[in-house]
Amino acid sequence: MTTVTARAHTNIALIKYWGKRDAAQMLPATSSVSMTLADFYTDTTVTFLADQAADTFTLDGHPQPVPAKVTAVLTEIRRLAGWSRSAQVRSVNHVPTAAGLASSASAYAALALAGSRAAGLALSPQALSRLARHGSGSAARSIFGGLAIWHRGSGDSDSVAEPLPMPNLALRMIVVVVSAAAKIISSTQAMANTAATSPFYPAWVATNEAAAQQMVAALAASDFPRIGHLTEQSSMQMHATMLAADPAFTYFQPATLRVWQLVQELRAAGVPAYATMDAGPNVKILTLAAHVDAIVAKLTPEFGQQLRVTGPGPAATVLEERP
Ligand code: ADP
Ligand code: DP6
Ligand code: CO
Numbered sequence: 001m002t003t004v005t006a007r008a009h010t011n012i013a014l015i016k017y018w019g020k021r022d023a024a025q026m027l028p029a030t031s032s033v034s035m036t037l038a039d040f041y042t043d044t045t046v047t048f049l050a051d052q053a054a055d056t057f058t059l060d061g062h063p064q065p066v067p068a069k070v071t072a073v074l075t076e077i078r079r080l081a082g083w084s085r086s087a088q089v090r091s092v093n094h095v096p097t098a099a100g101l102a103s104s105a106s107a108y109a110a111l112a113l114a115g116s117r118a119a120g121l122a123l124s125p126q127a128l129s130r131l132a133r134h135g136s137g138s139a140a141r142s143i144f145g146g147l148a149i150w151h152r153g154s155g156d157s158d159s160v161a162e163p164l165p166m167p168n169l170a171l172r173m174i175v176v177v178v179s180a181a182a183k184i185i186s187s188t189q190a191m192a193n194t195a196a197t198s199p200f201y202p203a204w205v206a207t208n209e210a211a212a213q214q215m216v217a218a219l220a221a222s223d224f225p226r227i228g229h230l231t232e233q234s235s236m237q238m239h240a241t242m243l244a245a246d247p248a249f250t251y252f253q254p255a256t257l258r259v260w261q262l263v264q265e266l267r268a269a270g271v272p273a274y275a276t277m278d279a280g281p282n283v284k285i286l287t288l289a290a291h292v293d294a295i296v297a298k299l300t301p302e303f304g305q306q307l308r309v310t311g312p313g314p315a316a317t318v319l320e321e322r323p
Contacts, residue, residue: 174310
């Protein structure tokens with residue numbers, strides 16, 4: 001049987017995905033827009049074994065119970081391939097796991113690519129995006145490099161991501177690792193609870209769908225202040241829905257707010273820097289290459305050891321295919 005190793009990079013949403021309109025089909029409440037990152041990724045190796053009783057999974061070399069999201073992707077691959085073989089999945093994260101740095105995005109994009117190829121399938125990028133989505137929504141976007149939009153779509157077949165043209169801008173992201181610890185509440189659980197209980201949620205859905213379209217226009221115009229403003233707004237509005245959920249909840253830690261405050265001070269001093277946070281305490285600062293040094297200088301006294309500067313990364317690729 002063929003063994004395939006694929007690499008997919010994480011992505012950070014500029015316009016967030018937060019909540020599903022159909023959890024079984026993994027259909028999002030709104031469209032979202034993201035940048036794939038050069039320096040954070042997952043490598044996943046898949047072999048299908050005819051004579052194995054059950055799927056197996058190792059993460060960073062440690063055998064683990066097979067996550068339900070892995071089973072979801074493998075089940076879909078088996079359906080597409082028309083066979084019932086079990087799979088051996090080995091994955092290595094070059095990103096902190098479950099810390100709000102999008103490990104599920106790189107993980108399930110890598111699994112979709114490696115798994116489908118190991119099953120002898122040659123899926124189109126759109127079909128890979130759909131397959132990755134069945135593992136983790138944000139993974140639909142990590143099939144692509146650079147910038148991507150994951151369309152809300154009308155159903156299973158068209159709720160997929162596609163690449164967006166790169167604006168004429170040297171986009172950079174400064175990742176401030178406030179904590180690499182695994183989150184207490186998964187993204188899946190937190191977004192479901194927010195959608196079910198937050199009175200702010202319907203407003204967020206309406207605003208965020210419009211914001212995705214506004215972001216496409218701002219990117220096409222290479223309008224960085226507008227891109228940055230929309231990015232920060234989508235993130236903060238998403239976090240506001242969580243504060244209004246029942247029970248009220250936040251991923252923010254004191255250092256998260258401190259970094260955001262420093263970003264606001266930078267902006268007041270004329271440096272284009274915009275903060276975005278995901279389902280975890282870590283802050284990503286969107287900026288342009290020319291301003292990285294000024295931002296790093298401002299953050300170094302308090303967060304010197306916790307900074308990672310990165311930029312747009314490549315599409316998911318097959319690293320190795322062996323019989
Ligand atoms: P993150 O912010 O890192 O995306 P999520 O809460 O969305 O966190 O998802 C974390 C979950 O993703 C983990 O509990 C784990 O089950 C799964 N995961 C992370 N890395 C991998 C991987 N390489 N292969 C399979 N599943 C993974
Ligand atoms: C805050 O894709 O991790 O990072 O689809 O349930 O696996 P599941 O959730 P996930 O959610 C990501 C949420 C986010 C925003 C984003 O990446 O768009
Ligand atoms: Co995730």
